[in-house]
Each structure stands twice: as C-alpha cells, then as structure tokens.
Amino acid sequence: MRAVDALIECLKAEGVEVVFGLPGGANLPTYDAFYDGGIKHVLVRHEQGGGHAAEGYAKATGKVGVALGTSGPGATNLVTAITDAMMDSVPTVFLTGQVRTELLGTDGFQEADTIGITMPIVKHSFMIQHPLELPRTLHEAFHIARSGRPGPVVVDIPQDLSRADIAYEPADDVRLPGYQPTTEGNQKQIRLAAKALANSRRPVIYAGGGVVNANAAGELAELVTADRFPCTCTLMGLGAFPASHPQWLGMLGMHGTRAANYAMDEADLICAVGARFDDRITGKLSEFAPRAKFIHIDIDPAEISKNVPAHIPIVGDAKNILPKLTAEYRALDTDSSRLDGWWERIRGWQEKHPLGYEDSEDSEIKPQYMIEAMHEATGGEAIITSDVGQHQMWCAQYFPFQRPRQWINSGGLGTMGFGLPSAMGAKVARPDDDVVCLAGDGSLIMTVQELATCVTEDIPVKVFIMNNGYLGMVRQWQELFWDRRYKAVEMGASPDWVKLADAFGALGMRVTDKDELLDAMKTALAENGPVVVDVHVAKEENCYPMIPAGQAARDMVG
Amino acid sequence: MGEPGTKEVLNLEELEASGGMMTGRRHILSLLVENKPGVLARIAGLFARRGFNIDSLAVGPTDDLHISRLTLTVDGAAQPIDQVTKQLHKLVNVIKIRDLEPAECVARELALFKVSCSEGEARAQVMQFTDIFRGKVVDVSKRSVTIEITGTDDKIEAFEEMVRPFGLIEMVRTGEIAVARGRGTT
Numbered sequence: 089m090r091a092v093d094a095l096i097e098c099l100k101a102e103g104v105e106v107v108f109g110l111p112g113g114a115n116l117p118t119y120d121a122f123y124d125g126g127i128k129h130v131l132v133r134h135e136q137g138g139g140h141a142a143e144g145y146a147k148a149t150g151k152v153g154v155a156l157g158t159s160g161p162g163a164t165n166l167v168t169a170i171t172d173a174m175m176d177s178v179p180t181v182f183l184t185g186q187v188r189t190e191l192l193g194t195d196g197f198q199e200a201d202t203i204g205i206t207m208p209i210v211k212h213s214f215m216i217q218h219p220l221e222l223p224r225t226l227h228e229a230f231h232i233a234r235s236g237r238p239g240p241v242v243v244d245i246p247q248d249l250s251r252a253d254i255a256y257e258p259a260d261d262v263r264l265p266g267y268q269p270t271t272e273g274n275q276k277q278i279r280l281a282a283k284a285l286a287n288s289r290r291p292v293i294y295a296g297g298g299v300v301n302a303n304a305a306g307e308l309a310e311l312v313t314a315d316r317f318p319c320t321c322t323l324m325g326l327g328a329f330p331a332s333h334p335q336w337l338g339m340l341g342m343h344g345t346r347a348a349n350y351a352m353d354e355a356d357l358i359c360a361v362g363a364r365f366d367d368r369i370t371g372k373l374s375e376f377a378p379r380a381k382f383i384h385i386d387i388d389p390a391e392i393s394k395n396v397p398a399h400i401p402i403v404g405d406a407k408n409i410l411p412k413l414t415a416e417y418r419a420l421d422t423d424s425s426r427l428d429g430w431w432e433r434i435r436g437w438q439e440k441h442p443l444g445y446e447d448s449e450d451s452e453i454k455p456q457y458m459i460e461a462m463h464e465a466t467g468g469e470a471i472i473t474s475d476v477g478q479h480q481m482w483c484a485q486y487f488p489f490q491r492p493r494q495w496i497n498s499g500g501l502g503t504m505g506f507g508l509p510s511a512m513g514a515k516v517a518r519p520d521d522d523v524v525c526l527a528g529d530g531s532l533i534m535t536v537q538e539l540a541t542c543v544t545e546d547i548p549v550k551v552f553i554m555n556n557g558y559l560g561m562v563r564q565w566q567e568l569f570w571d572r573r574y575k576a577v578e579m580g581a582s583p584d585w586v587k588l589a590d591a592f593g594a595l596g597m598r599v600t601d602k603d604e605l606l607d608a609m610k611t612a613l614a615e616n617g618p619v620v621v622d623v624h625v626a627k628e629e630n631c632y633p634m635i636p637a638g639q640a641a642r643d644m645v646g
Numbered sequence: 647m648g649e650p651g652t653k654e655v656l657n658l659e660e661l662e663a664s665g666g667m668m669t670g671r672r673h674i675l676s677l678l679v680e681n682k683p684g685v686l687a688r689i690a691g692l693f694a695r696r697g698f699n700i701d702s703l704a705v706g707p708t709d710d711l712h713i714s715r716l717t718l719t720v721d722g723a724a725q726p727i728d729q730v731t732k733q734l735h736k737l738v739n740v741i742k743i744r745d746l747e748p749a750e751c752v753a754r755e756l757a758l759f760k761v762s763c764s765e766g767e768a769r770a771q772v773m774q775f776t777d778i779f780r781g782k783v784v785d786v787s788k789r790s791v792t793i794e795i796t797g798t799d800d801k802i803e804a805f806e807e808m809v810r811p812f813g814l815i816e817m818v819r820t821g822e823i824a825v826a827r828g829r830g831t832t
Binding site for chain 2: 211217232266267286287288390393394396397398401
C-alpha cells in the first residue's frame with residue numbers, strides 16, 4: 089500500500105480518532121489517504137489553531153493529540169503550539185509535510201528546515217528518510233510522546249516518500265536504546281520520604297501538572313488524607329486535589345493565596361509531586377522556603393535539583409510512587425496531633441487574608457464576579473479552557489476545581505490565543521461535557537479565526553470574553569512597576585464581538601450589567617451551537633495577591 | 647532505617663541536599679550516541695540553550711556502525727555537572743554517558759603546531775623540545791616547522807608554552823578522547 093495509507097493504519101493502531109490539520113502541497117498525498125481512511129479530520133483555519141486543538145484534546149483526555157501541517161509556513165505556524173506542548177509536557181504528535189527529497193536544502197518552494205527549527209522545542213523529532221521507516225517511526229513517535237514525561241514529537245514527511253509503495257507491517261516494538269524512562273520509584277527513598285513526613289511538624293504537599301499527566305489525583309488524595317497534610321497545587325495542577333477539601337490551601341505562587349505562600353515559606357518539609365519549582369512559584373530562589381527540606385517526586389530526573397536542591401529525590405511515575413509512599417507512611421502510625429500548631433497557624437492566615445475583592449455597588453461587573461458567575465452557571469462542572477493574562481489568574485483563584493482535566497490552560501509558555509482552539513480540541517475529545525473558553529479581549533483576537541472551524545464542524549464551544557479593553561496583565565505591571573506609564577496596552581473598541589461572532593455564524597451576546605450576567609451565561613450554555621458572550625468588566629482591576637517578579641514569596645503585595 | 651514500619655527517628659535537620667552543585671574540576675564526558683543525522687546538532691543545541699559551555703568536543707565512529715562516540719570536556723566550576731548529564735540523558739539519541747574521573751581513565755589529544763624558525767639555533771631548540779615531548783616533525787620549510795604532539799592536555803599546553811617564544815604561527819587541537827582504565831568498557 090502507499091506509505092500514506094500505512095500512516096493512517098499506524099494512527100489507528102495508536103488509537104487516534106481525530107486529527108486537526110490544514111493541507112498544502114507537501115502533504116497532498118496524506119490528505120488523499122484521509123479521504124477514505126476512516127479517521128476524523130478537523131480542518132482548522134490556522135495551523136496554530138490545529139496545534140492548540142491537539143493540545144486541548146490531549147489535556148482533556150490524556151491521549152496523544154495529533155496535528156497536521158504542510159511544509160514551510162505550515163510547519164512554522166505550528167512552532168508556537170509545539171513550544172507550548174513542550175513547556176507544559178503535553179503528549180502530542182505533529183505530522184508536518186516536507187518538500188520532495190531531491191529539493192531538500194535547495195530553498196525549494198515552501199521548504200523550511202522543520203527539524204532544525206523545532207529541535208530545541210521538541211521532546212524528539214524524526215524525518216522520514218525512507219518510506220519503509222514510516223510505520224516504525226510513527227510507533228516510536230507516539231511511544232515517546234506519551235511515555236515518561238510526555239511531550240511533543242515532530243515527524244517530518246517528505247512528499248515523495250509519502251507516495252511510495254511499501255509492504256506495510258505494523259510495528260509493535262520500539263528500537264530506542266537511549267530512551268528508558270524510569271517509572272518505579274526507589275523503595276528505600278520512598279521509605280525515607282515517609283519517615284521525613286512522619287517527623288515533620290510543618291509539612292506541605294505541593295502538587296503540579298505532573299500529577300494530572302500521571303492520572304494520579306486519586307493517589308494524591310490518598311497521601312494527603314493519610315494525615316492532615318496541607319495541600320497546594322500549581323496553576324497546571326489545579327483540580328489534582330479538590331478545592332472544596334478542608335486540607336486545600338489554594339493555589340500557590342505569583343498569584344496564589346497568601347495562606348499557600350506563607351505555608352511554603354514557613355514549612356519544614358515540602359513534598360513536591362509532579363512539579364518543577366518554576367520561578368512563578370519560588371519567586372526569589374535564594375529566599376524560597378528557607379526552613380524547608382525537600383522531597384521531590386518527578387518522572388523527569390533532570391528536574392530534580394535543577395532549581396531547588398532535593399534532599400530526598402524519588403524518580404518515577406507518581407501513580408506508582410504515591411501509593412507506596414502512602415502505605416509506608418500509614419505503617420509508621422504517626423501522631424496527627426503534632427500538626428495541630430501548624431494548622432492553627434494556617435487557619436489564622438486563611439482567616440486574616442482570605443482571597444477577596446471589593447464588589448461593585450452598581451451594575452459594573454467585576455472580573456472576579458464574572459468567574460463566580462461562570463462557576464454558578466456551569467454548576468462547577470464544565471471544562472474550562474483559558475487564554476493568558478489577568479482573566480486566567482482570576483479564574484485559577486476564584487473557580488474551585490474539583491477534579492483533574494477540568495482546567496485547561498497554557499502555563500509554562502503562557503500563550504495568548506490558546507483558549508479558543510484548545511476549547512475546540514477539548515470539546516471534540518469530550519462532546520458530552522460543557523466546554524467554556526474564558527478569553528481575554530486581547531487573547532481572543534489572536535486565534536479567533538477558529539470560530540469558523542467551530543461553526544463549520546459543529547463544535548459548540550462557549551466563549552466568555554472578559555472584556556476590559558486592555559492587555560490587562562501588562563497594564564497591571566505598568567501601573568504597579570512603571571508609574572502607570574501605559575504604553576501599547578489599550579485595545580480600543582474593535583472588534584464589535586457580537587457582530588464578529590455573527591459574521592462567523594456563531595451566536596453573539598453582550599452583557600454590561602451585573603444582574604444580567606448569570607442568565608446570559610446560562611442561555612449561552614443552553615444554546616446548541618457555538619456562542620460568544622462579550623462581558624464588559626471593570627477596566628482597571630488588579631489581580632492580587634501578587635509576588636512581584638524576583639521577590640520573595642513572603643513579600644506579596646495586595 | 648531500611649525496615650518498613652520502624653519508627654526510628656529521622657531528624658529533618660540531618661537531611662542533606664543532593665545534586666545541583668559545582669564540583670570545581672574539569673569533567674570528561676564520554677557519550678555513546680546513535681549514529682543518526684542531526685545527533686551532533688541536538689547535543690550542541692542543548693548546550694547552547696542551557697548555557698552550558700563545551701570546552702572541547704571530539705566525535706567519531708565506534709566498531710558498531712550504528713553507534714558513535716562523543717567525548718566532551720566540560721568545566722565543572724562553571725556549571726552543575728549533574729544538570730549537564732541529566733539534560734544529555736533526556737536526548738533520545740544519547741545511549742550512555744560516562745563521567746570519567748581523571749584518575750580512572752586514559753585521556754589523549756592530538757595537536758599540530760606550526761612554529762616559526764629559520765636555520766640555526768632556533769630550529770635546533772625547537773627540534774630539541776620536540777624530542778623531549780616525544781613529538782614528530784611532520785612538515786618543514788625554510789622558515790617554519792610543523793610538529794605533531796599527542797598526550798594529555800597538560801602536556802600539550804606545556805609544549806605550547808615552550809614553543810610560543812619562537813613564534814607560534816598557528817596551532818590546531820583535536821580535543822581529548824578518553825577510555826576507562828582496566829578491562830571494562832567505558
């Protein structure tokens with residue numbers, strides 16, 4: 089069969105049900121195979137949209153998301169999404185077309201050195217050099233994407249090779265002598281960690297996106313409740329531990345709660361699971377958690393002692409390690425009352441510095457109120473995707489996530505424009521769930537073209553725009569640190585979002601009055617097709633608390 | 647401490663951090679990598695974007711044509727060596743990394759020195775140094791001599807110091823290669 093037909097068979101063998109892509113000259117053979125290949129293809133309006141849709145699909149399910157692009161500009165348009173997948177460890181495979189082999193290196197039409205350009209931003213990449221390689225290479229690509237620390241894999245397929253005839257044989261093994269991820273944790277280290285937890289008087293369990301990737305939320309809850317351990321999550325980990333639980337401290341980090349940040353600051357033992365001590369969490373490293381020793385559980389050995397030296401490193405899959413750690417801890421039969429003083433201190437912070445905002449007295453909609461309305465309108469049950477900025481931070485603060493894979497956003501790279509296409513991918517992945525994209529007016533305009541995809545392909549995502557007419561987060565920084573010298577942050581009144589939604593064929597709504605907001609959201613959710621709700625919020629609200637860049641967590645402002 | 651369920655006290659104060667530290671000495675990293683296109687670019691790119699400095703790099707085939715050997719020297723005073731090796735391990739094409747301690751390996755480098763010297767006293771002295779350092783004269787002209795020296799990098803640096811006063815026109819070094827001492831493989 090043709091190599092591209094073999095490609096479809098390979099995708100099916102990997103469990104791929106849908107791909108997001110855009111055709112071009114270099115991947116015409118591939119598209120011919122998709123014509124009657126039996127895998128759903130969603131035609132996007134920009135390859136970046138396809139890339140983020142693949143990410144949204146992967147984050148919503150844990151399965152590998154697949155995006156297609158042609159050579160040259162098709163591949164370069166995917167670069168942002170590939171980088172985003174790398175930074176947030178999203179299992180994705182990007183299939184890019186490439187010019188015919190005889191044109192490689194000649195500056196041919198729509199030729200770009202895709203492998204070279206993406207080398208620093210992929211977990212791994214392959215260029216098919218012989219059509220017979222295709223089945224094994226694809227199998228290896230999916231294996232690498234989904235195993236160990238997940239990440240993006242690029243497979244570059246020259247046009248002539250994809251037409252060639254091969255005797256297709258499914259590959260069921262991988263030949264990757266240099267790739268052997270560790271999944272089982274070292275039992276001795278786990279025992280040591282259990283003892284450390286048993287002897288700690290001010291412990292904190294700090295969980296990140298790795299727990300979500302590992303599908304280990306249940307195992308995390310078992311550990312946290314094995315004693316009265318305070319638990320906090322990063323932006324990427326929200327939902328890994330239920331926000332309604334009494335042991336929940338709130339998110340930590342730059343816009344985290346004061347209680348969570350103070351707890352980290354005064355802790356004597358921090359147990360990090362699937363988190364990487366990113367600078368948004370630590371603030372000034374030299375002043376981060378000065379009294380704490382660190383247990384660091386991570387599947388990527390390179391993260392251990394990268395930013396913060398680990399006292400008890402445990403390399404492996406959280407899903408394997410956490411139950412063993414919980415069992416070892418339970419066997420120690422510790423006295424929970426040793427944590428009484430610590431909880432007294434934590435409750436004190438929670439009472440003295442709760443997360444809060446001053447609601448408006450008139451009909452003005454405060455951004456935090458909008459998040460609360462979103463929570464009520466969706467019953468707290470929808471999948472929420474977000475763009476990047478103040479709205480993202482407010483949502484992380486004020487929307488209590490109870491389970492993983494409910495909150496989908498761009499954390500590591502912070503890509504504006506992520507929200508709508510990833511919502512598209514999430515809805516395709518989980519059609520029975522409500523999917524809401526919380527967008528900023530600055531972010532949405534970057535990838536709004538995917539509304540056309542949503543309408544044409546019948547993907548009913550609901551976009552709620554937190555519209556303050558500004559690039560809000562930048563404006564906040566200019567206000568706080570640059571003497572209010574606002575430059576290049578005013579978005580103006582263009583576009584008229586209702587008219588724009590209508591032009592795309594989606595339902596557009598506008599809300600400016602607080603009392604109409606909840607009903608408008610409920611109406612939007614009940615509608616059959618894609619809906620855009622343009623919500624006008626207070627223009628110059630700031631997101632607090634905040635650890636200013638390069639400062640210590642204890643010096644939060646707001 | 648090793649028994650499950652025992653309540654031996656573990657004092658948190660006694661826990662010591664592992665990793666993330668500078669060793670302060672030179673490291674010779676011997677890597678076995680898959681012989682595939684782009685592997686060298688991946689390694690060089692990794693060093694560049696992580697801000698690690700490569701002091702020298704030598705790469706060549708092994709007896710297995712699917713595997714190449716890459717020898718890197720890295721200054722352990724400037725960057726944490728465990729991060730360097732861990733990041734290298736993340737590269738799918740890197741099969742094995744050995745951090746060779748100076749005492750446990752044999753390291754050699756080859757250098758070519760083109761030294762300026764005409765007839766007479768200068769030339770005789772340069773030839774004498776060549777003998778002392780067990781080097782070989784590989785080219786000679788009216789006003790220059792080209793010498794091949796093999797040895798440890800200390801020896802090569804010493805030879806360079808000796809011939810520099812005569813006028814060093816140019817020199818080329820390969821970068822060190824190394825194997826572990828004894829019967830086992832590197």
